[in-house]
Amino acid sequence: MSGSGREKVPPFDRNHDVTEGFAMKLFKIAVPVLVLVGIGTGVFIYWSQGRVEQEGPATVIAADLIEIAGVRHRLAGIVVPLADQQCVDRKGQTWPCGQQAVEGLRKLVTGTPVLCRPRSGKTDLSDCYVGGKHLSERMVWAGWALACRYGTADFSGSESSPRFIAVGLWRGGFEPPTPVDQCAR
Numbered sequence: 529m530s531g532s533g534r535e536k537v538p539p540f541d542r543n544h545d546v547t548e549g550f551a552m553k554l555f556k557i558a559v560p561v562l563v564l565v566g567i568g569t570g571v572f573i574y575w576s577q578g579r580v581e582q583e584g585p586a587t588v589i590a591a592d593l594i595e596i597a598g599v600r601h602r603l604a605g606i607v608v609p610l611a612d613q614q615c616v617d618r619k620g621q622t623w624p625c626g627q628q629a630v631e632g633l634r635k636l637v638t639g640t641p642v643l644c645r646p647r648s649g650k651t652d653l654s655d656c657y658v659g660g661k662h663l664s665e666r667m668v669w670a671g672w673a674l675a676c677r678y679g680t681a682d683f684s685g686s687e688s689s690p691r692f693i694a695v696g697l698w699r700g701g702f703e704p705p706t707p708v709d710q711c712a713r
Contacts, residue, residue, distance in 0.1 A: 586642040586656075591629035591672060592664075594637060594644070594656065601644040601654035605664045606673035607704045609697065617700035625697055632672035632696065636663065671696020674704055 582601075586594040591608035594601055608629050609615065615625035636658055644656040656663040667673035671690030674697070691698045 581643070581645050583641050583643040586637045586644075588630060588634045588637060591626065591633050591667070594633070594642065596642060596644060600652060601646070601656055602652045603664045603667065603673075604647055604653040604655050605676050606667055607676060608667070608673045609702065610705055613705070615697065615700060615702050618694070619700075623699070625699075625702060629667075629672040629697070632670055633663075633667060636666055636670070671698050673697075674702075 582596045582599060584596050586596050588594055589600065590611050592603045592606055594603070609626040611626045611630055613624075613626035614622045616622055640658055642656055642658055642663065644654040647653045647655065658666065664673065664675075668675045668687055669690065675687055690696050
């Protein structure tokens, strides 16, 4: 012993509390950091795919596709004509049903915020709402979309009124790009 009255302990003595304290401190810091990095990475991947609920003004891309803040949302549960598709009315005249369906969606979303909730497990399908009402159902009700015949949302009951009064796609013949009993929406 020296004159200070303390015993010198080697720095890496296994029986000394300092080394165990250092290892425990390192463990207590490293584990939460690694967990936060893992969670942060998962959130970043999820966010970068744009699969988060969004609300705001929407830009219409197609009759079943809108964009909010740079993220695209395909309306779930419906089949619409292609943008350049032509239909035949009851008098045998062709008309641009695809473009008019796009305009129909544009009228529903212009000037009002749209809320879109992505469906889990799907790459681009979302349930979108305007004024608390399902946008896909409103497209079917307006006659600009056909309802898929199975899935989590079945809007086929909304087809009867536009079909009866012959509005939208029901003005005449319409060949859906995807059969309504085979669409995965």
